[in-house]
Amino acid sequence: MSTHASLRGLAARAPALAAWLDTHAETLDTDATHCGEVVPQLATAGLLRIGVPTELGGAGGTIGDAIDSVADVAEHSFAAAFVLWGQRTFIEYLLQSPNQGLRDRLLPALLSGELAGATGLSNAMKYLSAIEPLQIRAADAPGEHGASGKPAWQVSGGLPWITNLRKQGFVAAAAADHEAGGPPSIFAIAHDAPGVTRSDDLDLIGLRGTNTAALQMTDTPLTDDDRITDNAPAWLVRVRPAFLGLQCGMSLGLARRSLAGTDEGGPGARAAVADEVAALSEQLDTLRARLKAGVAQGDFIETPARLFELRIALADVVHGAATLEVQTGGGRGYLRGLSGVARRQREAAFVPIVTPSLVQLKNQLAAQRAQQLKTGTAS
Numbered sequence: 001m002s003t004h005a006s007l008r009g010l011a012a013r014a015p016a017l018a019a020w021l022d023t024h025a026e027t028l029d030t031d032a033t034h035c036g037e038v039v040p041q042l043a044t045a046g047l048l049r050i051g052v053p054t055e056l057g058g059a060g061g062t063i064g065d066a067i068d069s070v071a072d073v074a075e076h077s078f079a080a081a082f083v084l085w086g087q088r089t090f091i092e093y094l095l096q097s098p099n100q101g102l103r104d105r106l107l108p109a110l111l112s113g114e115l116a117g118a119t120g121l122s123n124a125m126k127y128l129s130a131i132e133p134l135q136i137r138a139a140d141a142p143g144e145h146g147a148s149g150k151p152a153w154q155v156s157g158g159l160p161w162i163t164n165l166r167k168q169g170f171v172a173a174a175a176a177d178h179e180a181g182g183p184p185s186i187f188a189i190a191h192d193a194p195g196v197t198r199s200d201d202l203d204l205i206g207l208r209g210t211n212t213a214a215l216q217m218t219d220t221p222l223t224d225d226d227r228i229t230d231n232a233p234a235w236l237v238r239v240r241p242a243f244l245g246l247q248c249g250m251s252l253g254l255a256r257r258s259l260a261g262t263d264e265g266g267p268g269a270r271a272a273v274a275d276e277v278a279a280l281s282e283q284l285d286t287l288r289a290r291l292k293a294g295v296a297q298g299d300f301i302e303t304p305a306r307l308f309e310l311r312i313a314l315a316d317v318v319h320g321a322a323t324l325e326v327q328t329g330g331g332r333g334y335l336r337g338l339s340g341v342a343r344r345q346r347e348a349a350f351v352p353i354v355t356p357s358l359v360q361l362k363n364q365l366a367a368q369r370a371q372q373l374k375t376g377t378a379s
């Protein structure tokens, strides 16, 4: 799909959603007025069911189709794409969870948009890369095994950043270390579980319509019925390609939109950057194809470094595209409300910092290269 063809994609397939996003993109970035409407809007357009098997209530298709849907939304509103990422990634956790009961219980409301899904796994991803310890602890709750007689815990700790904590109701995925030892678990934590507190929205410079807040748990009772996996490290390695692939969808869409924005400059400005725009567009198409093929074939489970390289390359394209859009937009881009140029600058600023961050990945790749040199396995 070429850069410009795709800009018509969402408008053709989900015109009501595309129009809603275009109308509210600025507000979704600058305040929380419409934050409760994003998930229902995405659900009404059918986007939450993409890549979910039909027998589970989905629309069928692949995770690659879901990545494209995140990209399509990001062309119109990065904030909405980030919400879609959170919701669709949580849905993916359930699809890849061995806990069928949990899937049956939560999936229908997540697919219909009645319930918001939030993924608080930055901490777990950083833990996996030995950057920080897990921030949540699960203490065994002896003798309190619930009606089912299954293992039960009391969970305490906090996560400083989680998106899609929709005030009308959410469930959040979080990793917890067991005080009794053994591999950490990942739990689905309901907004109304005892001891769960959501902070006010964080005072962000952008993406303010995304229901981003901190989450605190104090002696929150959970049982095995709430557990997405009992082996977080092994499970995360398998889920990471979908997690990161969907996240890369945000970069794909944003870069595409900025490149298309260079068309809105005058003929002289367009001519000046034409070669750079063509090169970035081509790079973007190549990266998208590699991303989708790698996720579809499961390559990135065994060789995550290839996925990390794609994420870094995409962030570079986003940066380059946003810069070209500024250059061609001229002074108009510096005036409030006249174009999306300033918003896309703020949106682009988020791309390098979302976990796994660019500096994190660069260090991981460097460590891997050093290890390969030591063992003589460098290619």
Ligand SMILES: Cc1cc2nc3c(=O)[nH]c(=O)nc-3n(C[C@H](O)[C@H](O)[C@H](O)COP(=O)(O)OP(=O)(O)OC[C@H]3O[C@@H](n4cnc5c(N)ncnc54)[C@H](O)[C@@H]3O)c2cc1C
Pocket (backbone or CB within 6 Å): 086, 118, 119, 120, 121, 122, 123, 130, 131, 161, 162, 163, 164, 204, 207, 212, 353, 354, 355, 356, 357, 358, 359, 360, 361, 363
């Ligand atoms: C608007 C917004 C929404 C967010 N939504 C979510 C969400 O939904 N879910 C979620 O889980 N998180 C979310 N986050 C968190 C985000 O994904 C990052 O984890 C967070 O911004 C980085 O954490 P920090 O600032 O505490 O990094 P710090 O720990 O202060 O580190 C700074 C940077 O250095 C890197 N770094 C630190 N130590 C090392 C090391 N040893 N080697 C290499 N690199 C290192 C970090 O990765 C980071 O990029 C959100 C953040 C923002 C700003």
